[in-house]
Amino acid sequence: MIARILVTDGMDAGAIETLRNDGYEIVEKFYEPDELGEALRDFDAVIIRSATKIKEPQIDAAKGSKLKLIVRAGVGVDNIAVKYAEEAGIKVRNTPKSSANAVSELAFAHLFSCARNISIAGHTMREGKWEKKAYSKGFELAGKTMAIFGFGRIGQQVGRKGVALGMNILAYDPFADKMKNLEGEIGMKFVSQDEAFAMADIITMCAPSGEKPIVDAEGIKKMKDGVVIINVSRGANIDEKALLDGLNSGKVRAAGLDVWLSEKDPNWELAGHPAVSCTPHIGAGTKECQARIGLELIDVIKSTFEG
Numbered sequence: 001m002i003a004r005i006l007v008t009d010g011m012d013a014g015a016i017e018t019l020r021n022d023g024y025e026i027v028e029k030f031y032e033p034d035e036l037g038e039a040l041r042d043f044d045a046v047i048i049r050s051a052t053k054i055k056e057p058q059i060d061a062a063k064g065s066k067l068k069l070i071v072r073a074g075v076g077v078d079n080i081a082v083k084y085a086e087e088a089g090i091k092v093r094n095t096p097k098s099s100a101n102a103v104s105e106l107a108f109a110h111l112f113s114c115a116r117n118i119s120i121a122g123h124t125m126r127e128g129k130w131e132k133k134a135y136s137k138g139f140e141l142a143g144k145t146m147a148i149f150g151f152g153r154i155g156q157q158v159g160r161k162g163v164a165l166g167m168n169i170l171a172y173d174p175f176a177d178k179m180k181n182l183e184g185e186i187g188m189k190f191v192s193q194d195e196a197f198a199m200a201d202i203i204t205m206c207a208p209s210g211e212k213p214i215v216d217a218e219g220i221k222k223m224k225d226g227v228v229i230i231n232v233s234r235g236a237n238i239d240e241k242a243l244l245d246g247l248n249s250g251k252v253r254a255a256g257l258d259v260w261l262s263e264k265d266p267n268w269e270l271a272g273h274p275a276v277s278c279t280p281h282i283g284a285g286t287k288e289c290q291a292r293i294g295l296e297l298i299d300v301i302k303s304t305f306e307g
Contacts, residue, residue, distance in 0.1 A: 001025050003305045004066075006040065009049035011073060015294025019301060037061025044305070045069035047297060050263070050281065053079040063088050069304050073293050074284055075099055075154070076234060078209055091304065095296040096153060102289035104157035106282065107204055107232045110256025113277035114228050115139050120274045142166035147191070147200035149214055150207025150233060151179060156186065158204055163187045172196040173207075197222040202230065209234035217242040226253040232283050235261040244270050258283050 004025045007016070016026050030052070031039050037058035040046055044066055048054065054070055059081060070080055072094040082092045113119045117135040124131050146162050148155045151173040159169045159182075169188035173179065176190040183189055191199065197219055207214060215229060216239040229252055231238050240261055246252035247270075256277040260266040263281060271278045284293065 003044035003301070004042065005301065006043040006046040008036075008046065008052040009073070011047055011297065012290045012294030014291065015298055018294075018298055022302075024301065024305075033058065040067050041065035043067060045071065045301065047071045047073055048079070049073050050076075050079060054085070055079075055081045056084050059085050059088055059090065062090070069093065069301075071095075071297060071300050073297055076208060078234065093300045093304075095293045095300070098292035098296050099284040099289050100153040100157045102286045103154045103206075103232050103283040104161055105286075106258055106279070107154075107158050107206075107230050107256070108161055110230050110232070110258065110277045110279070111141065111202065111204070111228070114230070114254035114256050114275075115141060119277040144168070144201040145170060145199055146202040146204055147172065147196035148204050148206055149173075149193075149196065149237075150205065151176070151182070151190075152206065154232070155204075155206035156182065158206060159186050159188050167202075170196055170199060194222060198224070200224065200227065202228045205229070205231040205233040205237045207233050207237060209236040213237055213239040213242075215239060215243065217245070220246045220251060223251070225251060227251070228254045228256070230256040232258045235259040235263075240267045240270050244273065247273050247275050 002023045004027070005019070007026060007028045008030050020026055033053065038061050040058065040062040045068060048070070067090055069091045070085055072080060075094060075096050077092060077094050080092055085092050116138040121131065121135040142165060145168040147170040148158055149172050151159065151171040155171060159171060162169045163186060169186070170191045171188055172191060172193045180190070201224060203215065203223065205214065214237045220242055229243065243252065243255060247255060254275040258279045259281055270276060
């Protein structure tokens with residue numbers, strides 16, 4: 001056995017088989033937060049997704065044990081106390097390359113749903129209603145201006161797809177100065193946050209979460225009337241009450257949401273709004289994406305334990 005690895009939230013079966021064939025012991029088991037830290041002491045590495053959180057209490061319980069590596073099978077690491085873990089001598093890694101296409105495609109799935117009323121029209125048809133007139137007032141994406149908040153791998157994929165659809169693409173990113181070459185390469189433009197709010201017909205969130213929401217009541221006031229808001233990043237990036245108020249007032253035409261402030265108890269009033277297209281955090285949920293994540297996880301594990 002090269003190393004003993006705990007997989008808490010599932011992993012591509014092919015990747016698990018590869019690691020086992022290469023001499024790794026893989027244990028697939030979910031632990032509740034109050035049990036996880038102690039359990040980690042018996043493993044060299046742990047692979048998690050969004051359901052498992054490894055914060056200070058879990059790291060304190062695992063300190064001084066054989067645990068050497070925490071891997072997030074995905075992009076964001078906000079469910080890990082990264083600095084605290086590394087100070088305790090535990091490496092933290094993620095798989096940033098694998099999910100960009102899947103998440104960007106879901107962003108457009110929600111956007112098309114908002115543009116053509118697909119979610120609510122389909123729902124009413126399942127209720128036996130034929131409401132063609134009510135839902136024949138959609139809009140086309142070509143010619144619309146979309147502002148992307150966060151222009152990393154996912155944001156860039158959203159931008160490229162938007163350009164291919166004939167959209168005007170703006171982006172706001174704190175590191176825009178380091179990415180100016182993308183303006184000519186993709187055919188988009190970096191702008192300030194306020195410019196993005198004011199100019200966009202569509203706001204798409206692809207940014208990591210910060211200390212406060214990016215889209216709040218004040219931000220919505222700065223947006224165009226009838227704006228559409230898409231969030232495939234982190235639920236904390238949007239003030240859900242402010243968004244609901246915007247939808248109810250008509251300031252916000254529609255919203256497409258894959259992420260929520262709470263995944264254990266999401267905002268059901270927001271999810272049930274007729275102008276909302278919603279999914280339960282399935283951005284990376286394609287077989288192709290999971291296979292790519294599995295390959296990236298293998299690389300992380302082998303580079304750590306086989307040099």
